[in-house]
Amino acid sequence: MKLRFDYNNMMEDSIGKEGIKESAFDKNAAAVAAAQKSVLDNRGKGWQEWCDLPFAPSAEIDELISYCGKIGKKAESFVVLGIGGSALGPLSVASSLLHLHHNELPKDKRKAPKLYVEDNVDPERMASLIDVLDLKTAYFNVVTKSGETSETLSQFLILYSMLKRELGKEEAKKHIIVTTTIGKGTLYDVAAKEGFKIYGVGKGVGGRFSVLSPVGLVAFAALGLDVKAMLAGAAAAAKSAEETDIRRNPALLTAFLQVEAMKAGKNVSVLMPYADSLKYMADFYCQLWAESLGKAEDLDGKTVHVGQTPAKALGVTDQHSQVQLYTEGPFDKVVTFLAVDEFRTTVVINDDKEVAACDFLKGHTLNELINAERKATEFALKKANRMNYTIYLPSVTEETIGELLMYFMYQTAFAGAMLNIDTFNQPGVEEGKKATFAMLGRAGYESKLAEVNAAVHKPEYIIG
Numbered sequence: 001m002k003l004r005f006d007y008n009n010m011m012e013d014s015i016g017k018e019g020i021k022e023s024a025f026d027k028n029a030a031a032v033a034a035a036q037k038s039v040l041d042n043r044g045k046g047w048q049e050w051c052d053l054p055f056a057p058s059a060e061i062d063e064l065i066s067y068c069g070k071i072g073k074k075a076e077s078f079v080v081l082g083i084g085g086s087a088l089g090p091l092s093v094a095s096s097l098l099h100l101h102h103n104e105l106p107k108d109k110r111k112a113p114k115l116y117v118e119d120n121v122d123p124e125r126m127a128s129l130i131d132v133l134d135l136k137t138a139y140f141n142v143v144t145k146s147g148e149t150s151e152t153l154s155q156f157l158i159l160y161s162m163l164k165r166e167l168g169k170e171e172a173k174k175h176i177i178v179t180t181t182i183g184k185g186t187l188y189d190v191a192a193k194e195g196f197k198i199y200g201v202g203k204g205v206g207g208r209f210s211v212l213s214p215v216g217l218v219a220f221a222a223l224g225l226d227v228k229a230m231l232a233g234a235a236a237a238a239k240s241a242e243e244t245d246i247r248r249n250p251a252l253l254t255a256f257l258q259v260e261a262m263k264a265g266k267n268v269s270v271l272m273p274y275a276d277s278l279k280y281m282a283d284f285y286c287q288l289w290a291e292s293l294g295k296a297e298d299l300d301g302k303t304v305h306v307g308q309t310p311a312k313a314l315g316v317t318d319q320h321s322q323v324q325l326y327t328e329g330p331f332d333k334v335v336t337f338l339a340v341d342e343f344r345t346t347v348v349i350n351d352d353k354e355v356a357a358c359d360f361l362k363g364h365t366l367n368e369l370i371n372a373e374r375k376a377t378e379f380a381l382k383k384a385n386r387m388n389y390t391i392y393l394p395s396v397t398e399e400t401i402g403e404l405l406m407y408f409m410y411q412t413a414f415a416g417a418m419l420n421i422d423t424f425n426q427p428g429v430e431e432g433k434k435a436t437f438a439m440l441g442r443a444g445y446e447s448k449l450a451e452v453n454a455a456v457h458k459p460e461y462i463i464g
């Protein structure tokens with residue numbers, strides 16, 4: 001693996017009684033080994049098909065790279081329509097690997113289509129998207145694993161009608177790729193009937209674990225990213241998840257540290273990248289950690305209400321916003337830093353002789369400054385006895401991003417197994433989806449509508 005992990009500041013040795021005792025490793029060794037075994041034994045089965053994604057048959061990957069690569073060459077804009085796991089993977093990875101102002105770059109410098117990941121159904125956002133798209137050169141990946149999600153289906157209906165009006169039906173069809181479960185769901189039926197290009201999401205690949213399936217790969221190939229290097233990085237993380245020595249298995253180790261932290265009342269997990277390119281990785285992590293671990297019942301049917309609230313922060317920006325709370329507020333957080341050794345560029349702070357001040361900054365680089373600030377925050381947290389650990393990426397590349405994604409997914413799976421919960425379901429999300437269907441009058445949801453309407457809002461508790 002290329003990533004490095006420094007967990008000194010999770011331990012009692014470093015932060016005193018707020019830290020984890022060295023003896024916790026021996027005390028919990030059997031439970032940790034059982035959790036690891038249950039995850040590894042289920043690779044490729046049930047809801048753990050995501051474990052196999054880095055090892056997808058090369059013919060499938062080659063076809064996807066070739067087809068989507070050609071689309072990417074023709075496209076001025078590539079639009080992902082999806083929400084939750086169908087959007088955050090493509091968004092976080094593309095944001096990590098593209099120029100930070102990719103869409104604003106002039107065409108000759110951009111070398112890949114503009115990217116839009118449209119997850120929300122805010123009408124102003126849709127209208128704004130339509131304002132900036134030239135439909136003749138816009139291509140769409142409509143992503144919904146279930147094929148039933150109201151947000152994505154609405155976006156599809158709006159844009160497909162516009163495409164047909166503008167380009168005619170036969171041409172419009174060529175602008176749409178559908179990524180969904182083959183043979184199941186409303187979108188699959190429509191796509192098969194209309195003759196869209198379809199990519200499958202494996203039955204056992206849940207939304208938040210799907211980034212390395214066509215849910216993410218279609219966009220990555222269209223953008224000319226190195227899909228194979230990403231899968232190779234993910235494969236390296238999958239290999240390291242097999243390591244039985246916890247000290248050599250970062251996903252198992254940090255799952256264990258987080259679960260121990262939860263037991264000690266650390267109910268908040270902050271992911272704080274010190275790199276703008278990794279800003280949306282925090283969104284990816286937040287969904288993965290929240291939806292997977294926030295559960296009411298354990299696998300034995302016992303009411304547990306477990307989970308750890310994920311929060312996102314950006315270094316250094318949030319040093320001037322959140323860090324005061326992290327160092328002096330309640331002892332309820334674990335902060336995970338994402339650090340980058342080598343940025344893709346170096347920017348020198350000019351040694352401007354005419355400005356007779358700021359001498360301590362002159363001649364240094366922003367690279368030095370951002371990493372010094374990260375170390376300074378880490379030091380401040382340690383001094384205040386706050387749990388934190390750092391994940392180092394040597395640089396942000398397809399390979400290290402693939403590794404990071406797979407590490408996060410294994411970490412989550414191991415933590416879920418340690419908590420004895422179903423990591424892969426999301427009954428709370430499904431409830432909201434059903435209530436939306438009911439309120440929009442979908443057939444078959446009449447009793448759900450009655451239930452929703454029965455939730456009375458008393459006027460005495462409403463102001464204005």
Ligand code: PA5
Pocket residue numbers: 083084085086143144145146147148149152206207208209291426429
């Ligand atoms: O992780 C999940 O399962 C969810 O966040 C889903 O990805 C999200 O609800 C969208 O579902 P779908 O892909 O079926 O449209």
